[in-house]
Amino acid sequence: MLKPTFRDRLARARRAVRDARLDAMLVCPSADLLYLTGASLHMRERPIFLVITPARVTLLCPRLEAESSSRVLPGIPVWEWPDGDDAFAMLREKLGKARRIGINSTMRADWVISLLEGRPHARVRSAAPVMVTLRSAKEAGEIRRIQAAADQADQVMGEARRRLKAGVREEELAQWIMARFEKLGAVNPWALVASAENAAMPHHSFGPRKMRRGDVVIVDLGAELNGYQSDITRTFFLGEPEPEAWHVYDVVRGAQFAGRAAVRAGSPGRSADRAAREFIDRHGYGEFFIHRLGHGLGMEVHEEPNLDSSNRRPLPEGAVVTVEPGIYLPGRFGIRLEDVVVARKGEPRTLTRFPLDLALIK
Ligand code: CO
Numbered sequence: 005m006l007k008p009t010f011r012d013r014l015a016r017a018r019r020a021v022r023d024a025r026l027d028a029m030l031v032c033p034s035a036d037l038l039y040l041t042g043a044s045l046h047m048r049e050r051p052i053f054l055v056i057t058p059a060r061v062t063l064l065c066p067r068l069e070a071e072s073s074s075r076v077l078p079g080i081p082v083w084e085w086p087d088g089d090d091a092f093a094m095l096r097e098k099l100g101k102a103r104r105i106g107i108n109s110t111m112r113a114d115w116v117i118s119l120l121e122g123r124p125h126a127r128v129r130s131a132a133p134v135m136v137t138l139r140s141a142k143e144a145g146e147i148r149r150i151q152a153a154a155d156q157a158d159q160v161m162g163e164a165r166r167r168l169k170a171g172v173r174e175e176e177l178a179q180w181i182m183a184r185f186e187k188l189g190a191v192n193p194w195a196l197v198a199s200a201e202n203a204a205m206p207h208h209s210f211g212p213r214k215m216r217r218g219d220v221v222i223v224d225l226g227a228e229l230n231g232y233q234s235d236i237t238r239t240f241f242l243g244e245p246e247p248e249a250w251h252v253y254d255v256v257r258g259a260q261f262a263g264r265a266a267v268r269a270g271s272p273g274r275s276a277d278r279a280a281r282e283f284i285d286r287h288g289y290g291e292f293f294i295h296r297l298g299h300g301l302g303m304e305v306h307e308e309p310n311l312d313s314s315n316r317r318p319l320p321e322g323a324v325v326t327v328e329p330g331i332y333l334p335g336r337f338g339i340r341l342e343d344v345v346v347a348r349k350g351e352p353r354t355l356t357r358f359p360l361d362l363a364l365i366k
């Protein structure tokens with residue numbers, strides 16, 4: 005039998021499939037499957053996916069992987085298809101008259117074509133709305149894990165700040181950060197260290213540039229701890245920066261505060277984006293805030309729900325999102341401040357706690 009957590013999640017998934025008026029939802033190996041079952045299977049060339057109908061959950065699986073799959077998915081019945089057979093013919097036979105079929109985002113395009121062959125009346129839908137509803141309302145146990153990951157990221161940020169000195173290369177600091185996360189027991193660490201004009205490019209990862217006195221430096225870092233991700237950004241001044249940098253820092257900080265305050269369960273993701281954007285607009289830097297306010301964070305670093313101008317869906321209670329406004333002045337510098345918050349009915353809870361008033365490194 006699967007653990008109770010996963011039995012609950014699968015029961016919720018069956019109800020969500022019914023509520024979305026789908027006849028079936030197919031979930032390929034992915035974070036979605038990991039969330040629902042705890043099993044990390046791999047996408048290969050042979051079709052394998054969970055088939056969730058309002059009534060039952062089954063794994064469609066190549067026969068040669070049936071035994072290994074059953075071990076990681078105990079208690080879930082398997083439709084095993086023999087090598088050389090058409091997996092989708094078996095699916096057609098098993099699903100009978102199912103017409104509305106949801107597919108998760110990692111389904112291969114060629115499998116969709118096979119799925120539709122011989123099913124002229126079938127309609128394929130994105131299962132994203134179902135999966136987003138399930139995954140974005142974090143359970144208490146998930147929030148505890150994200151908090152632990154955030155605590156670790158706070159610690160590494162503090163240690164990185166102490167290593168930020170003139171003469172150190174961006175790549176040296178980034179590599180030190182990643183090694184540090186691994187030493188602390190995290191996996192899949194990543195880091196961005198962007199100094200001076202490099203900091204004006206939001207996706208500059210790191211390079212050979214040696215940092216100098218007077219630089220503005222963006223440090224964005226995170227890693228996976230017990231299956232959940234961290235993500236925090238701070239901007240540091242390596243000695244006194246050009247005067248406008250302090251002003252821009254205050255504007256980004258104000259926007260971050262406004263954005264965080266607007267993260268509320270029941271209010272749409274775009275409201276928080278708008279609150280932060282209006283603050284930056286009002287201070288005359290609107291054209292330099294060139295990305296969304298934030299993204300969902302959980303088993304993946306970037307997942308739903310997004311805080312951007314197009315997200316009209318209300319944030320569910322327990323949604324964990326980043327709030328990361330930035331202002332990027334091309335050829336000069338950039339400033340971004342990012343924290344992880346939990347949407348609640350009242351004040352949101354902020355999980356990352358590294359202080360925002362430690363910008364200046366003397
Ligand atoms: Co982020």
